[in-house]
Amino acid sequence: xxxxxxxxxxxxxxxxxxxxxxDNNNSTSNTTPLVVNGxxxxxxxxxxxxSVTVCVPGTSNCQTxxxxxxxxxxxxxxxxxxxLRVPLPQQTGAGGAPVVExxxxxxxxxxxxxxxxxxxxxxxxxxxxxxxxxxxxxxxxIPNGCSSQGSSEETQDDLAANGILGLGSFIQDCGSACTFSxxxxxxxxxxxxxxxxxxxxxxxxxxxxxxxxxxxxxxxNGIVIQLPEVAPTGQPGAxxxxxxxxxxxxxNDLKSARVLTLDASGNVTTIFNGTAxxxxxxxxxxxxTFFLDSGATGLPExxxxxxxxxxxxxQSFSATIVGANNISVPVSFGAANxxxxxxxxxAFPDAAGSNPGGFDWGLxxxxxxxxxxxxxxxxxxxxxxxxxxx
Amino acid sequence: MRSLSVRIAVIAVLLSLAPSAVxxxxxxxxxxxxxxxxxxxxxxVRIARVDSYTVHETLSPTGTTVREYxxxxxxxxxxxxxxQFPPDLRQLxxxxxxxxxxxxxxxxxxxxxxxRMAINQAGFVVRTxxxxxxxxxxxxxxxxxxxxxxxxxxx
Numbered sequence: 001x002x003x004x005x006x007x008x009x010x011x012x013x014x015x016x017x018x019x020x021x022x023d024n025n026n027s028t029s030n031t032t033p034l035v036v037n038g039x040x041x042x043x044x045x046x047x048x049x050x051s052v053t054v055c056v057p058g059t060s061n062c063q064t065x066x067x068x069x070x071x072x073x074x075x076x077x078x079x080x081x082x083x084l085r086v087p088l089p090q091q092t093g094a095g096g097a098p099v100v101e102x103x104x105x106x107x108x109x110x111x112x113x114x115x116x117x118x119x120x121x122x123x124x125x126x127x128x129x130x131x132x133x134x135x136x137x138x139x140x141x142i143p144n145g146c147s148s149q150g151s152s153e154e155t156q157d158d159l160a161a162n163g164i165l166g167l168g169s170f171i172q173d174c175g176s177a178c179t180f181s182x183x184x185x186x187x188x189x190x191x192x193x194x195x196x197x198x199x200x201x202x203x204x205x206x207x208x209x210x211x212x213x214x215x216x217x218x219x220x221n222g223i224v225i226q227l228p229e230v231a232p233t234g235q236p237g238a239x240x241x242x243x244x245x246x247x248x249x250x251x252n253d254l255k256s257a258r259v260l261t262l263d264a265s266g267n268v269t270t271i272f273n274g275t276a277x278x279x280x281x282x283x284x285x286x287x288x289t290f291f292l293d294s295g296a297t298g299l300p301e302x303x304x305x306x307x308x309x310x311x312x313x314x315q316s317f318s319a320t321i322v323g324a325n326n327i328s329v330p331v332s333f334g335a336a337n338x339x340x341x342x343x344x345x346x347a348f349p350d351a352a353g354s355n356p357g358g359f360d361w362g363l364x365x366x367x368x369x370x371x372x373x374x375x376x377x378x379x380x381x382x383x384x385x386x387x388x389x390x
Numbered sequence: 391m392r393s394l395s396v397r398i399a400v401i402a403v404l405l406s407l408a409p410s411a412v413x414x415x416x417x418x419x420x421x422x423x424x425x426x427x428x429x430x431x432x433x434x435v436r437i438a439r440v441d442s443y444t445v446h447e448t449l450s451p452t453g454t455t456v457r458e459y460x461x462x463x464x465x466x467x468x469x470x471x472x473x474q475f476p477p478d479l480r481q482l483x484x485x486x487x488x489x490x491x492x493x494x495x496x497x498x499x500x501x502x503x504x505x506r507m508a509i510n511q512a513g514f515v516v517r518t519x520x521x522x523x524x525x526x527x528x529x530x531x532x533x534x535x536x537x538x539x540x541x542x543x544x545x
Contacts (some may be wrong), residue, residue: 047504073505073521104476106520107507108491148480151491160504168522175523177474183431183451186475265474265524279472281521286505290519295542307508355506356517356545357472357526362505 029123030219030244031251034227036347036363037237040067041156044346046287046363048227050242052165053120054079054086057128061086062120067162070225070242071285072373074166075173076209077119078103078110080155081135083162088115091130093201097191100139100198101132101209102146103173104188108158109149110134111142114189119212121165124244126215130207134163141196145187164285165212167223169266169373169386172208179204214375219245221378222385224252225284229368232314232334234341234348238367246372246389247381257372257389259382260323266386270359271328272319277358280321282371282388286362289333290355299335299352308338308353319359329390333364415484417531420464430478432456440543442536443467450477454525459544461536468530468544476525483529489514490529515541 032051038044048070054077055062063086065079091099091114099114112134119126135154136142142152153159166173174188181202189208191201213220227240245252260268263278270280272291288308294301302310314336322328335352349364365371374385382389432448435455446458454473458466471477480487493509493516509516518527530544 075522104520104525106505106518106525107493144480145478148478148487149476150479166522170522173522177452186452188475266521267524279519279524279526281524283505283521285521288505290506293517301510307506353506354508354517355519356528357519360505360519 027249028218030249031241032122034070034225034240034242035237036227036239038346039069039160040162041160043157044160046346046348046351047160048225048240048242048284048363049161050121050165052077052163054084054088054131055118055120056086056088057116057118062118065162069159069161069164069285071164071166071283072168072223072225073281073283073285074103074105074164075168075170075211076166077117077129077131077163077212078112078134078166078209079131079163080159081112081133081137082156084133088117088131088133090115091207093189093191093203093207095191095193097193097201098139099201099203099207100190100192102143102149102188102190103132103209104149105153108151108153109146110153110164111136111139111146112154113138114207114209121212122242122244124213124216124219126210126212129212129215130209132209134159139192139195139198141198143190143198143200145200146190167211167213167284167373169222169262169376169388171211171214171376172205173210174203174208176205178202178208211375213244214378216244219248219252220375221248221380222246222372222374225366225371225373227363227366227368230347230349232336232349234345236345236347238347246374252372254372254380254382254389255370257370257382258327258329259325259372259387259389260321260327260329261325261383262386262388263324267358268324268388269322270319270361271322272317272359276322280358280361282321282361282365282373284363284366286360288338288351288353288362289335289364290353290360290362291358293354293356297335297354301354302337302339305338308351309335310337310339311335312337314350321359321361323387331361331365415482416466416469416486416529417534418466418484420460430456430481442539443543456482457544459530461534461539463536465534467534467536467539468528468541470526470528470544472526474523474525476520476527486514486529486531490516 189203299309334350336350459468
């Protein structure tokens with residue numbers, strides 16, 4: 001075999017094995033401002049926003065949308081139909097029927113069509129990805145199987161945002177369960193041959209609403225969230241960075257961060273006062289540290305700020321977060337009176353409230369930290385995702 | 391920490407889907423509820439009798455575990471769920487579903503906890519937390535709790 005061919009083959013192998021981190025020399029801009037403020041409906045509280053640009057695929061017909069909530073607790077881009085002005089193509093399924101999604105959230109669901117967009121953020125681009133357009137304007141009849149999840153989140157006030165950028169550690173928002181037919185299908189995707197006749201449909205992995213980062217050509221193995229410390233009394237807001245990739249460029253090096261791998265449901269364990277709480281998670285879309293209840297913590301519920309604790313004086317706590325790999329990180333956190341926080345402040349580190357499962361570590365955990373979230377199956381210098389590291 | 395001394399008198403584990411399997415809605419009764427379990431196409435995993443109530447545990451085809459807490463009077467006083475996908479809450483919460491749905495709607499300008507949800511009403515209490523592929527919740531009716539039973543048994 002001629003020598004240059006062997007050399008060429010070696011180059012190809014080297015390129016293939018380093019795909020997730022191939023951008024060291026070709027530095028795509030991989031960082032965008034992450035802003036904690038009141039958001040588009042001016043009622044945000046501990047909620048981090050970015051701007052994204054969506055385009056009709058393959059065209060320069062684009063629109064930049066601000067007030068998009070960065071949510072590591074969900075997967076995929078969802079934009080309010082009322083905030084969207086570019087005509088995105090509708091995804092169709094078997095027989096050409098439009099595909100519409102019902103995505104359950106903790107306090108309800110989002111209903112609306114799956115459409116295809118090119119997404120741009122920082123210098124990154126995801127081409128022709130499925131996103132959800134939230135709203136009942138095109139498919140007005142929400143099926144019973146969807147409305148049985150609670151209330152429809154379909155307005156700017158419902159979401160406190162113009163959309164949600166789900167950057168969780170999964171690649172798809174549903175996964176293999178939605179590829180099944182029959183009762184094993186959880187019913188997230190519907191085929192709607194007419195606007196008011198929608199039936200649950202099976203949806204291939206490639207057609208599901210996707211984590212956009214997983215579809216970038218580089219910096220596609222995870223994200224970094226960097227937020228500054230916030231004063232104990234709260235602040236009007238805070239500005240940090242959302243960085244794409246882990247160990248792909250100088251600005252997303254893991255350094256000494258400890259890597260906590262996730263279980264199959266995307267959870268870790270929290271040890272608090274000697275008890276291990278499985279089903280714990282870190283979620284930028286949760287706006288407090290949510291744990292136990294008033295009976296167990298002795299912290300009274302707020303009168304005004306629904307769902308938060310309002311102790312008369314600040315209480316401090318410590319816990320240990322443990323990954324599926326048994327690597328752990330000790331953390332300290334506080335609970336203070338949310339009702340007493342200045343009404344114009346949107347960043348407050350001691351927001352806490354109750355939670356029936358484990359610990360829901362929301363945005364307060366991320367203040368003053370550099371937090372890494374690696375995507376399932378993707379290679380990083382800290383091992384394969386899914387993991388959280390900080 | 392409260393101590394909860396619950397004596398488990400009988401645990402019957404039924405590995406197959408028994409015809410007498412019971413799946414009720416919160417506030418519903420045992421006598422009319424087999425159709426509800428069938429609605430969710432769930433398999434009965436076990437029935438545990440704990441002093442003054444029984445726990446009916448079922449597993450849905452999507453892998454979600456639902457527990458229902460039934461008093462000696464045959465009334466379901468509490469429910470819980472855990473899994474990668476939420477259960478049919480209209481079915482599970484029965485007549486309380488509208489209160490649940492309304493609880494999920496926000497006052498537009500109120501500062502509200504997001505990422506989890508709680509409803510604290512005199513007759514209906516809910517706690518839920520969730521993220522993609524991980525959902526948990528409990529719900530109970532305080533006025534239906536059997537005498538001497540703590541709401542903390544619902545989990």
